[in-house]
Amino acid sequence: MEWGIINKENFKNKTSYDVPIKRWDPLSTVSIHTEGFGLRKERRYYGHYSYISPIRSERPRGFKSEEGEKNFLDCSKKVLGKYKDVFSSITEGKIVYDDWGTPLSDGYTMIITQDEIRRDNPFSDAPHRIERIPDACKALTLINRYPSMARIIDPDISENIVKNLPSHLKLSRGINLVTISRYFYPSLCFNLIPMDVLAGIFLSMRAAILYCIEESINRDYYDIPVMPFFNIGTKVGGSQPRIHSQIYIDLNMDGHGSRLEGYLEAFKEMGDKCHLCKTSHGGSDRIILETEFWTFYTTGSPVRNYHIRFHPNEHIRRFSQLKVNQIEDLAISLKMIFQALDDLKIDKNRNILFNCCPYGYDADFHMFADIIPHEVIGGAEMADDMRVARKLPHIAAKEIRNSLE
Numbered sequence: 239m240e241w242g243i244i245n246k247e248n249f250k251n252k253t254s255y256d257v258p259i260k261r262w263d264p265l266s267t268v269s270i271h272t273e274g275f276g277l278r279k280e281r282r283y284y285g286h287y288s289y290i291s292p293i294r295s296e297r298p299r300g301f302k303s304e305e306g307e308k309n310f311l312d313c314s315k316k317v318l319g320k321y322k323d324v325f326s327s328i329t330e331g332k333i334v335y336d337d338w339g340t341p342l343s344d345g346y347t348m349i350i351t352q353d354e355i356r357r358d359n360p361f362s363d364a365p366h367r368i369e370r371i372p373d374a375c376k377a378l379t380l381i382n383r384y385p386s387m388a389r390i391i392d393p394d395i396s397e398n399i400v401k402n403l404p405s406h407l408k409l410s411r412g413i414n415l416v417t418i419s420r421y422f423y424p425s426l427c428f429n430l431i432p433m434d435v436l437a438g439i440f441l442s443m444r445a446a447i448l449y450c451i452e453e454s455i456n457r458d459y460y461d462i463p464v465m466p467f468f469n470i471g472t473k474v475g476g477s478q479p480r481i482h483s484q485i486y487i488d489l490n491m492d493g494h495g496s497r498l499e500g501y502l503e504a505f506k507e508m509g510d511k512c513h514l515c516k517t518s519h520g521g522s523d524r525i526i527l528e529t530e531f532w533t534f535y536t537t538g539s540p541v542r543n544y545h546i547r548f549h550p551n552e553h554i555r556r557f558s559q560l561k562v563n564q565i566e567d568l569a570i571s572l573k574m575i576f577q578a579l580d581d582l583k584i585d586k587n588r589n590i591l592f593n594c595c596p597y598g599y600d601a602d603f604h605m606f607a608d609i610i611p612h613e614v615i616g617g618a619e620m621a622d623d624m625r626v627a628r629k630l631p632h633i634a635a636k637e638i639r640n641s642l643e
């Protein structure tokens with residue numbers, strides 16, 4: 239059931255539990271009543287939910303060993319552009335082998351956007367081999383081969399699965415995308431990725447989101463949460479050494495998580511006094527970097543030490559509304575910030591999470607994002623939406639500001 243496709247052929251000998259499942263936790267899930275948070279009124283929730291997908295465990299591991307990962311931490315090795323990985327067979331348009339003669343992948347893929355050019359339809363059911371990707375290309379957005387949601391389901395099987403699953407479990411529908419650079423750049427050497435490649439990744443993501451949403455709406459999906467993010471390093475979920483981002487597009491039309499509910503309600507309460515448009519972020523001693531288009535600061539309520547939050551200075555709701563000059567400036571700024579964090583010897587395993595207003599919601603929202611360096615967390619932190627941090631945010635900001643100079 240690779241690529242989120244469930245058909246008669248691959249469902250043979252499988253049960254209703256062998257498909258991607260979405261499960262809302264009954265102890266933390268309640269109905270959405272707020273006007274504007276979605277068009278559909280009935281059976282929509284916010285709370286904690288899990289995607290449970292058996293196919294996720296079958297994805298290839300890009301780092302062969304801890305030693306392998308260490309290699310990618312050492313950015314002085316400069317494997318830039320040369321290293322062969324699981325994506326090489328796609329970008330080169332032919333089977334690429336490792337040094338021991340083993341094929342790195344079969345070269346099959348589905349390309350949603352090549353840079354910003356639309357290619358395969360987001361609901362295509364035909365993975366295929368491709369010709370070599372041109373040298374000038376910066377980034378490709380692909381359908382994730384090992385998704386946590388199903389994209390295309392044979393109607394007979396769908397009916398059968400729904401009948402067999404208990405009512406609190408549902409077959410999870412959605413599109414999982416992965417955006418990669420055309421040439422190999424190790425994600426753990428984030429600051430070494432050329433600006434135009436990083437900007438190319440953002441541009442390809444933006445074009446792919448718009449294409450997927452357009453095609454989803456054509457198929458009568460609405461109220462669609464979209465989550466763009468980077469997992470950089472194995473400790474934070476990045477299973478491939480090549481720089482890549484992901485996008486989760488949830489097509490279950492059944493609501494959103496409790497954290498997003500918190501953000502949506504907070505912006506609703508602010509009304510036209512948007513905190514991100516007005517605040518000086520604690521008298522500006524927490525601001526790290528201000529450009530024409532973006533503001534970076536350490537949050538006053540960090541979820542990790544050195545938790546950085548950033549937002550476009552323009553009050554826009556979604557990643558897909560970013561303009562080219564904002565995207566280019568973001569690429570430059572992120573490289574600088576990551577270099578500063580590297581210089582401070584902060585763990586190179588980091589997540590970048592973009593928080594956006596779902597499509598179809600008539601909610602006020604100011605898009606923002608988080609950079610969260612990896613740390614081991616404790617028990618109390620698993621029990622509630624709470625974190626214990628030791629670093630004072632304004633001190634962290636000062637250290638990063640000094641490191642930027």
Ligand SMILES: [Zn+2]
Pocket residue numbers: 512513514515552553554603604
């Ligand atoms: Zn705002």
